Amino acid sequence: NAGVMQNPRHLVRRRGQEARLRCSPMKGHSHVYWYRQLPEEGLKFMVYLQKENIIDESGMPKERFSAEFPKEGPSILRIQQVVRGDSAAYFCASSGGGGQFFGPGTRLTVL
Amino acid sequence: GENVEQHPSTLSVQEGDSAVIKCTYSDSASNYFPWYKQELGKRPQLIIDIRSNVGEKKDQRIAVTLNKTAKHFSLHITETQPEDSAVYFCAANSGGGADGLTFGKGTHLIIQP
Numbered sequence: 448n449a450g451v452m453q454n455p456r457h458l459v460r461r462r463g464q465e466a467r468l469r470c471s472p473m474k475g476h477s478h479v480y481w482y483r484q485l486p487e488e489g490l491k492f493m494v495y496l497q498k499e500n501i502i503d504e505s506g507m508p509k510e511r512f513s514a515e516f517p518k519e520g521p522s523i524l525r526i527q528q529v530v531r532g533d534s535a536a537y538f539c540a541s542s543g544g545g546g547q548f549f550g551p552g553t554r555l556t557v558l
Numbered sequence: 559g560e561n562v563e564q565h566p567s568t569l570s571v572q573e574g575d576s577a578v579i580k581c582t583y584s585d586s587a588s589n590y591f592p593w594y595k596q597e598l599g600k601r602p603q604l605i606i607d608i609r610s611n612v613g614e615k616k617d618q619r620i621a622v623t624l625n626k627t628a629k630h631f632s633l634h635i636t637e638t639q640p641e642d643s644a645v646y647f648c649a650a651n652s653g654g655g656a657d658g659l660t661f662g663k664g665t666h667l668i669i670q671p
Contacts, residue, residue: 480658480659482658482659482661488663488664489564489647489661489662489663489664490602490647490659490661491661492652492658492659492660492661493658494658495657495658503652503657503658505559505658506658538601538602546592546604546607547592547604547659548604549594549601549602549603549604550601551600551601552601
């Protein structure tokens with residue numbers, strides 16, 4: 448029973464480039480959440496999606512950030528024109544309606 | 559929106575002793591309170607959770623208590639072991655349903671041998 452999968456695990460981008468982070472939920476889970484974690488800090492909620500729908504994006508910056516969870520394939524968090532302040536660990540979690548289970552995270556470094 | 563405060567930020571206990579971590583929340587509509595354990599460089603792992611219709615829940619050495627009136631909940635770890643050393647996060651949902659979680663800032667638990 449595969450858990451939540453994320454790729455890539457590490458991503459290095461130069462300022463101004465685009466970052467694409469992918470998340471495959473646990474089998475049977477239809478709820479996906481994205482969180483950002485800065486070093487030595489807690490996790491900050493960004494966006495909550497179900498298949499083909501954004502349910503709550505209140506934690507996601509309005510500019511440069513977008514998320515999707517298509518009918519087929521993984522959920523994608525896209526960051527356009529990255530800046531140094533975007534460097535962080537990005538975790539996704541999935542749920543079947545109960546507890547949220549986290550993936551291993553993508554560590555984004557912006558040079 | 560929801561605000562979750564967590565104390566202490568660092569907790570050092572002797573192996574075999576108990577550890578207690580406390581959290582408060584602000585949104586009275588919150589009804590789901592999970593606890594996560596995160597080791598350095600790893601993913602947060604759900605270790606126990608409680609819903610607002612329950613006052614206490616126990617799983618082996620771990621227990622969680624919830625006081626809805628006072629809006630606080632606590633994690634209790636008994637007979638601590640070296641492998642319990644990690645950062646622990648409490649969280650609360652944003653008012654019901656399968657919402658995003660608001661996390662506390664974490665407690666670094668150190669188990670002294």
